[in-house]
Amino acid sequence: MREEIKExxxxxxxxxKVTMSGVSSVDAFSENTILLSVNGKRxxxxxxxxxVISFSEGSGNFIASGExxxxxxxxxxxxxxxxxx
Numbered sequence: 559m560r561e562e563i564k565e566x567x568x569x570x571x572x573x574x575k576v577t578m579s580g581v582s583s584v585d586a587f588s589e590n591t592i593l594l595s596v597n598g599k600r601x602x603x604x605x606x607x608x609x610v611i612s613f614s615e616g617s618g619n620f621i622a623s624g625e626x627x628x629x630x631x632x633x634x635x636x637x638x639x640x641x642x643x
Contacts, residue, residue: 564618566596573626576603581620584613592622596631604628 566580578594578601585593585600587610592603608624 564597568601568629570626570629573605574623576620576622576626576629578620579618581613581618583615584610584620587622589624594620599632600630602628602630604630 564580566578569577571577578596580596581601582595582597585595587593587608589608590604590606592608592610594601594603603622603626605624605626605628608622608626611621611623613620
């Protein structure tokens with residue numbers, strides 16, 4: 559049985575607010591790091607004063623705030639994309 563791939567859209571507003579759709583789960587979070595699962599891959603958000611505002615497992619919508627400095631997207635921590643550095 560194949561896993562359904564959902565559309566995933568990442569929006570970062572003025573490096574202060576992160577909105578993402580298609581999120582399967584929030585795996586871990588702290589003030590400096592948030593780890594998400596999206597379509598079987600990991601998304602790592604790094605920064606300071608990070609706070610998860612909301613997450614809906616049913617719809618896959620995720621919102622966080624704080625000072626975003628980096629977003630890494632890939633499997634097992636391998637960085638495919640790096641923003642703001």
